[in-house]
Amino acid sequence: MTTVSDQGERESAAEPDGSEEPGKKPSRAGRDLPAAITVAVALGAAILGSLFTVRYLFIGIIAVAIVVGTIELAGAFRRAAGVRVSLIPVLVGGQAMIWLAWPFGQQGAVTAFVVTVIACLLWRLPSGADGYLRDVSASVFAAAYLPLFASFAAMLVPPEDGVGRVLSFMIVVVACDTGGYVAGVLGGRHPMAPTISPKKTWEGFAGSFTAGVVGGALSVSLLLDGHAWQGVVFGAAIVLTATLGDLMESLIKRDLGIKDMGTTLPGHGGLMDRLDSLLPSAVVSWLLLTVFVPV
Structure with missing residues (x-):
C-alpha cells in the first residue's frame, strides 16, 4: 500500500534542524527518486498480483503493512518522547480488527477495537501510575489510527x-x-x-x-x-x-x-x-x- 509520492512535497530532505547530509545534494523532489520509484513499483506489483489472483491475499498485505507501521510508530513514540505503546495488545488486536472485518464487516472491526482498548488499559497496569494516561492514550491512538482505519480497506475486498x-x-x-x-x-x-x-x-x-x-x-x-x-x-x-x-x-x-x-x-x-x-x-x-x- 504505497505510492510514488505524496504531492512530491514530503518533509524536507534535511534533518529537523535543517542540516543536510554532507556531500549529498538533495534532489528537487527531496528524496532518492530512483529508489522511491523502484519500491513503489514493487509494492504496486504485489498489490495487483494479489488482486488478480486470490483477491483475499490483499487483506494479508494490509495485515503485514499494519504490523510494520505499528512497530514504526511505537518505536518513534518511544525514542522521541519516551512514550510506551502497549505493543503486544495493539499488534494482536490490530490483526483481529483486520481479519474480523473480512467476514463480519464493521461489527467485527469495532468489537476487536473495543477489546484491544481494554487490553491496553490492563497491559499497562503493572508499570504503575507514572505516565499511565500518556501511554494508554498513545496505545489507543495507535490502535485506531492504523488497524481500525486499515480494516475499512479490508472491507472493500469481500463483495x-x-x-x-x-x-x-x-x-x-x-x-x-x-x-x-x-x-x-x-x-x-x-x-x-x-x-x-x-x-x-x-x-x-x-x-x-x-x-x-x-x-x-x-x-x-x-x-x-x-x-x-x-x-x-x-x-x-x-x-x-x-x-x-x-x-x-x-x-x-x-x-x-x-x-x-x-x-x-x-x-x-x-x-x-x-x-x-x-x-x-x-x-x-x-x-x-x-x-x-x-x-
Missing part, C-alpha cells in the same frame, strides 16, 4: 466487485499523489501549510485534485458501473482525506522532532510515511462506495 472497489481506491490515491508530485515539483510556489509541511503547495494540491477527480470519475464509472458524478465526488473526497492524512502525520513528526517514522522503504522513509494518506482515505472510500455502489 463480488471487491477488486474494482480496491482498484478504485488505489487508483485515486495514486493519481492524486502523482498529479500533486508533478505539479508541486514543477510549479509549486505558494506554501499550503508552511508551519506544518513547508514543501506542500497550493499548486501541488491543485494537481492532486485534478488528477484525483479524473481518476475517480474513470474508475467508478468503468470498474464499478457507477455514475461519473459519483466518481467525481469520490475522487474529490479522497484527495481531501489524503491531504489531511499527510498533514496530520507531518504534525505528529514535528511534535516528535523527527523527519521520518522509520527507514523501512528506501526513498520513502518508513512504511508509516506511505500509509499516512491511505489510512483515512480507506475509511472514506468504504463509506462512499457503500453508498454509491451498494453491494
Whole structure:
C-alpha cells in the first residue's frame, strides 16, 4: 500500500534542524527518486498480483503493512518522547480488527477495537501510575489510527466487485499523489501549510485534485458501473482525506522532532510515511462506495 509520492512535497530532505547530509545534494523532489520509484513499483506489483489472483491475499498485505507501521510508530513514540505503546495488545488486536472485518464487516472491526482498548488499559497496569494516561492514550491512538482505519480497506475486498472497489481506491490515491508530485515539483510556489509541511503547495494540491477527480470519475464509472458524478465526488473526497492524512502525520513528526517514522522503504522513509494518506482515505472510500455502489 504505497505510492510514488505524496504531492512530491514530503518533509524536507534535511534533518529537523535543517542540516543536510554532507556531500549529498538533495534532489528537487527531496528524496532518492530512483529508489522511491523502484519500491513503489514493487509494492504496486504485489498489490495487483494479489488482486488478480486470490483477491483475499490483499487483506494479508494490509495485515503485514499494519504490523510494520505499528512497530514504526511505537518505536518513534518511544525514542522521541519516551512514550510506551502497549505493543503486544495493539499488534494482536490490530490483526483481529483486520481479519474480523473480512467476514463480519464493521461489527467485527469495532468489537476487536473495543477489546484491544481494554487490553491496553490492563497491559499497562503493572508499570504503575507514572505516565499511565500518556501511554494508554498513545496505545489507543495507535490502535485506531492504523488497524481500525486499515480494516475499512479490508472491507472493500469481500463483495463480488471487491477488486474494482480496491482498484478504485488505489487508483485515486495514486493519481492524486502523482498529479500533486508533478505539479508541486514543477510549479509549486505558494506554501499550503508552511508551519506544518513547508514543501506542500497550493499548486501541488491543485494537481492532486485534478488528477484525483479524473481518476475517480474513470474508475467508478468503468470498474464499478457507477455514475461519473459519483466518481467525481469520490475522487474529490479522497484527495481531501489524503491531504489531511499527510498533514496530520507531518504534525505528529514535528511534535516528535523527527523527519521520518522509520527507514523501512528506501526513498520513502518508513512504511508509516506511505500509509499516512491511505489510512483515512480507506475509511472514506468504504463509506462512499457503500453508498454509491451498494453491494
